[in-house]
Amino acid sequence: MGEFKVHRVRFFNYVPSGIRCVAYNNQSNRLAVSRTDGTVEIYNLSANYFQEKFFPGHESRATEALCWAKGQRLFSAGLNGEIIEYDLQALNIKYAVDAFGGPIWSMAVSPHGSQLLVGCEDGSVKLFQITPEKIQFERNFDRQKSRILSLSWHPSGTHVAAGSIDYISVFDVKSGSAVHKMLVDRQYMGVSKRKCIIWGVAFLSDGTVISVDSAGKVQFWDSATGTLVKNHLIANADVQSIAVSDQEDSFVVGTAEGTVFHFQLVSVTSNSSEKQWVRTKPFQHHTHDVRAVAHSPTALISGGTDTHLVIRPLMEKVEVKNYDAALRKITFPHRRLISCSKKRQLLLFQFAHHLELWRLGSTVATGTVESMCLLAVSPDGNWLAASGTSAGVHVYSIKHLKLHCTVPSYNFPVTALAIAPNTNNLVIAHSDQQVFEYSIPDKQYTEWSRTIQKQGFHYLWLQRDTPITHISFHPKRPMHILLHDAYMFCIIDKSLPLPNDKTLLYNPLPPTNESDVIRRRTAHAFKISKIYKPLLFMDLLDERTLVAVERPLDDIIAQLPPPIKKKKFGT
């Protein structure tokens, strides 16, 4: 392998934006996440939680509400007053419809998936019909006094609960009139000066409305009579989000202190049929406000201002207790944001709105504006490999400008692509940590790839939870492949034997301590180093130099908005 000189780069000022809304789609097991700068990301939860689609955002399209409708259609609404539908195939915005009610604060899809309800700044609740091509305005409900901040449909589609400032209204969908108006107590630590903002409501099928508000209370209301049934004071700060499971036996709320609480419906005593809602588990995975939560059949998903997306599988719902049942925290982007020009020693950083070009060794930056996608060009300029949303990686011949071949499709999306310099082998890494090597001239998988597929990867390799984001090659050593993910970088030496499950995967053996024989026996192809983390990018500059771009978490946290004050004893 040899020794390398490493440029450690820490000045890439990458600050992800906070998560604003989260929407879970049950049929396809996908999660849509929208951020405060307007980007919308789609994660495929069954493909090892990989972020497969990405809609770059714009400040004017900052979303306040996100939801899935029937037929895998994604809608979002924001403060610019428009309802936007996203085209998931073409990865752009299909259209935007202005709702003419001022900024939109909340949106909810009817249980049948055919109607869309929007709550606006001027206090009106508007009903839209979802047609196959577009959405169409149907009518308005009774206008309320203050802005409608949260909406929830009754599972039968007959009633709607709307949370506003200081009160909750229950509407009848057919007539559009407000049936009940429930006043919420402003009490917050004994002081009732600030208005009580109802951040979230949920309507259960037995007529109970659950509301969460800025005074830290979770309240249960009976919508038939319009009265308060139960009151839980769970936090000293706002409770900002709520999500109910499909079976309606559990729900999750997120607070501004970063705590996520799980409520469950349990029977009062072990035999009785009477049930009540009990707060069962608190989770403290966030440092800042948790502004969006979602409840999938097996996991609790939360995201907030601290930009992490946390997926916590629930133990009692998970069938097989293996590594999948552990906590997932998605912090770093799954795409490569940095590219490197080896000859000129330049680094290109991709930000949301601009690019920065840095020369290694100096500290001057220049900038342009562009966009990126998942492509790989072979170093001799003959071949171009592209992977899109459709399955399979296509390889095009640049000389003849036509499709050369297609790698057989694999059911997990591709996370990284690269073409080796001399052998023109295409190395593909997938989101389930499988790595394939495909020979372009021969149009088939290489021998090495077949052997490793037969043997299978080491189990620790497969259990890594961040995807491989970059692959590169050593110009003089064709047997080496350098690849990295957020927490490790690895050089695969194809000439050495492959490790099986029993050998140590991570073995930083010092070169001279062990005897030669032992070293030869235990040495295997995967040389992994975890020195530099969290890694955003790593590449080979020339034979003796590596460049590693790290992004310590503390630097990101230092640039986030202020969190809620926590009083700790002794400080």
Added chain:
Amino acid sequence: MRLRRRAAVSSSAPAGGDATRVARSPRHAALARCFRVRGQISGAARAMVQLRPRASRTPASAMVDEGQPASEEEEEAEHGLLLGQPSSGAAAEPLEEEDEEGDDEFDDEAPEELTFASAQAEAREEERRVRESVRRDKTLLKEKRKRREELFIEQKKRKLLPDNILEKLTTAGPTTIKKPSGKLKEANLQKKKEDYEKGSDSKNAKEKAQKVQSVGQNKSYLALRLKDQDLRDSRQEAAKAFIQNSLYGPGTNRTTVNKFLSLENKRLPVKKAAAQFLNNSWGTQKKQNAKRFKRRWMVRKMKTSKK
């Protein structure tokens, strides 16, 4: 005998005054103490405090004695109290008189007697009157609301263009109707501007306005009214300000990121400094002044040394 604590009659606190304490004495147990709430029921309420003749009107909430009210007048007064007796109630007068008299004939005489029937009749009268007035108020409000509704409907009808003109627009060709479409658009937009506040009907108007637009001109460009854009921007600004205020404004319990990250450091067995210890923005003005002074001083020094 002990007196029970007083309970408020109406939920909202009375505007002025505060509750007084009645001196307790077992001697005057028989005399009921009735109080009236001031402010809401601004009446000639006079506390029937028998111990010390208090000239000042100290309002307090009604108090219910543990025992039976000694006489019917108290009962009646309580009744009146519960009904929210208006200022010039029939019962107010006799109470006042009795108060004055009561002050003189202190604890020697029993209060005057009223028959139960008459008191009951008066109470019923009061109730009926109150109910009547409430009903009248309700009907009045209803009338008002109905009139307003009608007014709105009429305004809406006026605002929308008559259907026949719109039909003509949609069927006619683009060149011929360029001018009139422009005028109609103006008229439409004007009406739209007038009642922009009414959310429900402005949507229809705008749809029609848009239809006019697309028919009148080629689809290569779209005319936007800047006034709408301003209104939209201001609303958006207001919304953003609202959310900024509610999450990070005064009254929220926020701390800086520096303090948040330093909490751990403070609780370690060996206390460490804060995450961001130096405050580089401290005394910037002073530093700037110092720099300027130094520069000037150097220049002066150079001049004098040259000479």
